[in-house]
Amino acid sequence: QRALDVASTFPKGMVYLGEGAENMAKLLEDVSGGKLKMKVHGAGDLVPALEVFNAVSSGAVPAGWDWIGYWGGTVPVTGLMGAMPFGPDPEVFLGWMWEGGGLEILQKAYDKYNVQVFPCHLTAPEAGGWFNKEINKPEDFQGLKMRISGLGGKVINKLGASSQLIAGGEIYVALERGRIEATEFSLPIIDKSLGFQNVTKYYYFPGWHQPSSWNSLLINQDVWKKYSELEQKQFWAACKANVVWSMAVAPGAQGKVLDEFRAKGVKVQRFPEPVLAALRKASAEVLQEEAKNDPIFKEALDSLNAYMKVAGNWMELQSLQTK
Amino acid sequence: MGEYFLPILMVVALIGGIFTGYPVAFLLAGLGVVFCFLADIPVLFLGTVVSRIFTGTLANWLLLAVPLFVFMGLMLEKSGAAKKLLMSLERLFAGMRGGLAISVAVLGIVMAASTGIIGASVVLLGVLSLPVMLKQKYDKGLASGIICASGTLGILIPPSIMLVLVGDILQISVGDLFMGAMIPGLVLGALYIGYILGVAFLAPHKAPAGVVDVNDKRPLWLALASDLLAPVILIMGVLGSIIAGIATPTEAAAIGAAGTLILAAFSGELTYANVRDSVMETGKTTGMILFVAIGATCFSVIFKRVGGDVMIEDVVTTFASGPYGTLAVVMILIFILGFFLEWIEISYIVLPLFAPIIAGLDFGLDLTRDQQLTWFAILVAINLQTSFLTPPFGYALFYLKGIAPPGLTMGDIYRSIIPFVILQLIGLSLAISFPGLVLWLPKLVTG
Amino acid sequence: MSSMTMLERIGHALMHVSAWPGRVSSWLVLPIILAVLVAVTGTMMRLGDLFGWGFAIPLLGSHLSITGLAELQWHLFAVMVMLGASFALAEDRHVRVDFIYAKFQGRGKAVVDIIGDLVLLLPFCAIVAWLSLNFVGLAYRSGEQSDYGGLTDRYLVKAILPIGLALLFTAGLGRIIRNVGFLLSGRQAAEPGPNGASHG
Ligand code: NA
Numbered sequence: 001q002r003a004l005d006v007a008s009t010f011p012k013g014m015v016y017l018g019e020g021a022e023n024m025a026k027l028l029e030d031v032s033g034g035k036l037k038m039k040v041h042g043a044g045d046l047v048p049a050l051e052v053f054n055a056v057s058s059g060a061v062p063a064g065w066d067w068i069g070y071w072g073g074t075v076p077v078t079g080l081m082g083a084m085p086f087g088p089d090p091e092v093f094l095g096w097m098w099e100g101g102g103l104e105i106l107q108k109a110y111d112k113y114n115v116q117v118f119p120c121h122l123t124a125p126e127a128g129g130w131f132n133k134e135i136n137k138p139e140d141f142q143g144l145k146m147r148i149s150g151l152g153g154k155v156i157n158k159l160g161a162s163s164q165l166i167a168g169g170e171i172y173v174a175l176e177r178g179r180i181e182a183t184e185f186s187l188p189i190i191d192k193s194l195g196f197q198n199v200t201k202y203y204y205f206p207g208w209h210q211p212s213s214w215n216s217l218l219i220n221q222d223v224w225k226k227y228s229e230l231e232q233k234q235f236w237a238a239c240k241a242n243v244v245w246s247m248a249v250a251p252g253a254q255g256k257v258l259d260e261f262r263a264k265g266v267k268v269q270r271f272p273e274p275v276l277a278a279l280r281k282a283s284a285e286v287l288q289e290e291a292k293n294d295p296i297f298k299e300a301l302d303s304l305n306a307y308m309k310v311a312g313n314w315m316e317l318q319s320l321q322t323k
Numbered sequence: 324m325g326e327y328f329l330p331i332l333m334v335v336a337l338i339g340g341i342f343t344g345y346p347v348a349f350l351l352a353g354l355g356v357v358f359c360f361l362a363d364i365p366v367l368f369l370g371t372v373v374s375r376i377f378t379g380t381l382a383n384w385l386l387l388a389v390p391l392f393v394f395m396g397l398m399l400e401k402s403g404a405a406k407k408l409l410m411s412l413e414r415l416f417a418g419m420r421g422g423l424a425i426s427v428a429v430l431g432i433v434m435a436a437s438t439g440i441i442g443a444s445v446v447l448l449g450v451l452s453l454p455v456m457l458k459q460k461y462d463k464g465l466a467s468g469i470i471c472a473s474g475t476l477g478i479l480i481p482p483s484i485m486l487v488l489v490g491d492i493l494q495i496s497v498g499d500l501f502m503g504a505m506i507p508g509l510v511l512g513a514l515y516i517g518y519i520l521g522v523a524f525l526a527p528h529k530a531p532a533g534v535v536d537v538n539d540k541r542p543l544w545l546a547l548a549s550d551l552l553a554p555v556i557l558i559m560g561v562l563g564s565i566i567a568g569i570a571t572p573t574e575a576a577a578i579g580a581a582g583t584l585i586l587a588a589f590s591g592e593l594t595y596a597n598v599r600d601s602v603m604e605t606g607k608t609t610g611m612i613l614f615v616a617i618g619a620t621c622f623s624v625i626f627k628r629v630g631g632d633v634m635i636e637d638v639v640t641t642f643a644s645g646p647y648g649t650l651a652v653v654m655i656l657i658f659i660l661g662f663f664l665e666w667i668e669i670s671y672i673v674l675p676l677f678a679p680i681i682a683g684l685d686f687g688l689d690l691t692r693d694q695q696l697t698w699f700a701i702l703v704a705i706n707l708q709t710s711f712l713t714p715p716f717g718y719a720l721f722y723l724k725g726i727a728p729p730g731l732t733m734g735d736i737y738r739s740i741i742p743f744v745i746l747q748l749i750g751l752s753l754a755i756s757f758p759g760l761v762l763w764l765p766k767l768v769t770g
Numbered sequence: 771m772s773s774m775t776m777l778e779r780i781g782h783a784l785m786h787v788s789a790w791p792g793r794v795s796s797w798l799v800l801p802i803i804l805a806v807l808v809a810v811t812g813t814m815m816r817l818g819d820l821f822g823w824g825f826a827i828p829l830l831g832s833h834l835s836i837t838g839l840a841e842l843q844w845h846l847f848a849v850m851v852m853l854g855a856s857f858a859l860a861e862d863r864h865v866r867v868d869f870i871y872a873k874f875q876g877r878g879k880a881v882v883d884i885i886g887d888l889v890l891l892l893p894f895c896a897i898v899a900w901l902s903l904n905f906v907g908l909a910y911r912s913g914e915q916s917d918y919g920g921l922t923d924r925y926l927v928k929a930i931l932p933i934g935l936a937l938l939f940t941a942g943l944g945r946i947i948r949n950v951g952f953l954l955s956g957r958q959a960a961e962p963g964p965n966g967a968s969h970g
């Protein structure tokens with residue numbers, strides 16, 4: 001059996017995000033006794049990163065590995081599934097996806113495109129972004145030129161910011177030269193490799209636009225149907241095991257990198273509460289607008305909000321932190 | 324050896340096909356399709372080519388700079404500003420052999436600092452200076468060689484798309500790469516100028532001294548100052564808008580293009596005929612340049628699918644021994660691949676395979692892992708810059724051919740580039756022997 | 771022109787027709803420059819949305835933002851590239867490594883081009899154009915649009931792929947017919963093309 005070609009949206013060696021697919025490949029081989037193999041191709045190797053969904057859907061490549069939120073332009077609900085602004089933390093998002101009806105809604109949206117989806121990688125909260133000016137109050141977003149993707153961009157525009165579309169390769173120069181004043185990218189360990197710490201003054205948290213985010217394995221349904229029932233179960237088992245891996249390895253590495261940034265003179269700090277409150281309000285508005293435009297988005301948003309409320313009943317009682 | 328049959332056959336077919344004279348863009352594209360059938364790959368897989376064309380070329384905002392710089396170059400020529408400047412430079416260098424070629428090299432370095440698009444630099448330099456150099460009886464080879472070589476500096480000297488991509492693939496700081504490429508880029512520029520001076524000294528007929536333009540009655544200083552004014556304002560506008568944070572390098576190209584329209588208006592050359600000619604030429608040149616990229620993307624995705632990437636990996640692991648031996652094999656391999664493949668493809672094929680190998684080597688230089696990879700990345704970058712110059716498949720050469728007068732054949736251009744490729748290899752050897760050339764500036768800036 | 775055979779005339783006509791859209795689209799370089807200048811100025815003035823009109827129209831949606839303007843730039847660029855290819859073919863501007871080719875006689879050049887166009891160019895155009903129909907269809911069915919609040923109706927710009935390739939196919943077919951006509955004519959040298967470009 002030829003190894004399943006998997007086109008990733010991340011560079012092959014990319015810390016954590018790229019490794020996720022490699023780890024999944026290893027787990028799949030383990031649980032199938034070496035029978036099922038995945039050959040992971042880095043971003044751009046077979047198709048450009050942002051073409052992975054189209055390519056899997058059309059059958060040009062049999063499988064892909066992605067951040068779910070990349071497909072917001074094609075399948076609106078993925079904007080929510082990839083990461084919900086002010087949405088659930090990883091624990092609650094995990095519960096909703098696997099046991100609370102999330103996966104079923106996502107699969108329903110993907111059925112139209114002949115794609116089978118496996119949410120196999122849950123990423124810890126990302127950073128709030130790199131800023132070249134201090135953010136003290138919501139008004140500081142007025143006119144701010146920030147590179148930010150997806151729903152997050154629509155949210156900051158509500159605060160009067162000018163969200164910018166800058167090609168990945170030009171972010172560094174644009175930031176260094178002041179063409180943009182802020183950018184978000186990913187986790188600290190990943191941001192480090194892009195060198196933003198050399199050209200920015202402030203590194204803000206929390207990553208309100210991505211409190212937790214899903215990466216997934218995509219398989220063309222024609223390809224998926226050819227696997228035996230046992231093999232299909234092996235895929236699911238490896239996928240779930242990979243989720244555990246993704247949650248287990250992320251937190252430890254970040255703190256060390258933050259110390260390196262501080263040593264370089266970057267101010268690592270939190271957004272002030274009034275700023276978060278304004279962003280929270282704008283996020284709710286954006287989510288409602290998106291829900292109005294797409295019924296599946298609405299279904300997912302209602303379901304996730306309901307789940308967060310129920311789970312919140314329990315989580316708050318058990319919380320050891322006082323807010 | 325049997326498993327390498329198809330990738331080897333593909334390379335052989337490419338080389339053979341190139342020499343028949345059939346258009347390179349269609350040869351690359353067609354061979355991809357033909358080998359998809361020969362290798363019995365499902366035809367649906369060619370859907371990857373559709374995606375790659377769309378996102379990699381059509382929706383690639385960075386490539387937008389190509390038509391903009393082409394148009395800028397053409398209008399600059401029509402405006403007469405460039406010609407006047409070159410004529411004044413001729414007067415300045417009137418007594419000096421090779422003076423004009425040196426000003427082309429200097430202009431190339433300035434262009435390199437303002438853009439990362441090779442096609443644009445080569446086209447602009449070519450349109451500006453090739454006719455003048457030929458008129459001055461420069462050796463065809465020296466003229467086209469210096470244009471191609473200086474034009475390719477743009478992808479090494481920051482800002483550079485290539486360094487951004489390499490940094491992304493290797494997961495090292497792009498900022499460090501930008502700093503690291505600065506000195507090697509300038510060293511290469513100095514090598515070109517040194518070579519011109521050498522030729523001018525040893526073979527004066529190849530790099531003649533300029534002839535003073537008797538029609539111009541202005542004093543030299545006044546002529547230079549007034550002729551320099553317009554282009555300097557233009558270059559400052561392009562560079563300045565990037566440095567001041569007003570525009571990205573791509574956007575700056577449009578500012579430059581608009582600037583040349585204004586220049587043309589001032590010199591009374593903003594006529595319908597001039598604009599139409601520039602527009603038509605821009606349209607054809609854009610289709611031509613970007614279709615080479617489109618063909619290359621089709622060729623290389625199939626090349627990898629039939630095992631070309633595995634073949635390359637095996638070659639290195641078979642021949643490598645010791646840290647410098649391994650480095651040498653990787654460098655030679657990239658150099659050879661550079662004959663046929665495009666830098667983006669080489670980056671994606673080779674770098675992920677070899678980065679971990681290189682990172683694990685001990686060169687006895689007392690470098691951190693990141694420093695060692697930064698050094699390696701710059702060596703790769705110099706090597707990839709060279710790939711634009713190496714026949715048979717060198718973008719810079721094609722660009723120049725695209726705008727050259729009919730008398731200049733592809734064969735002339737191929738021959739012209741040999742000394743400059745040797746200079747590139749000297750530059751590469753220097754960067755290997757003295758890692759400080761690469762690492763000194765990043766250390767200074769980021770500590 | 772008078773000595774051209776019927777086949778050559780048909781070939782020339784096909785090449786000429788498929789080059790025409792590229793001639794027109796060459797002018798897009800001017801609106802691209804304008805779009806960049808407006809976007810840069812808007813960004814300097816810290817604008818996000820430029821203006822809105824409250825109802826949806828194709829491609830632009832209901833408002834024009836700085837992001838939309840940035841996307842419009844590469845949309846126009848995509849059109850220039852795909853249509854420019856057949857324009858360049860008709861004028862024989864695609865790069866050839868010509869130091870052997872230049873030594874061929876007119877008939878030898880024609881044979882190289884006929885074989886190349888038949889085996890390489892036409893299959894590429896046909897297959898990739900065919901596969902791109904699905905690509906465009908998917909964008910149409912899903913209502914794909916910018917994920918950055920920019921332009922809508924992404925299928926419109928994607929459609930330039932099959933359109934451009936179909937034109938290039940036509941241009942290639944025209945060149946084959948012209949070259950076959952030339953070989954059959956028994957002459958030694960080809961007539962200059964419709965746009966003044968002779969063969970090779
Ligand atoms: Na540059």
Ligand code: NA
Nearest residue numbers: 661710713716
């Ligand atoms: Na080359």
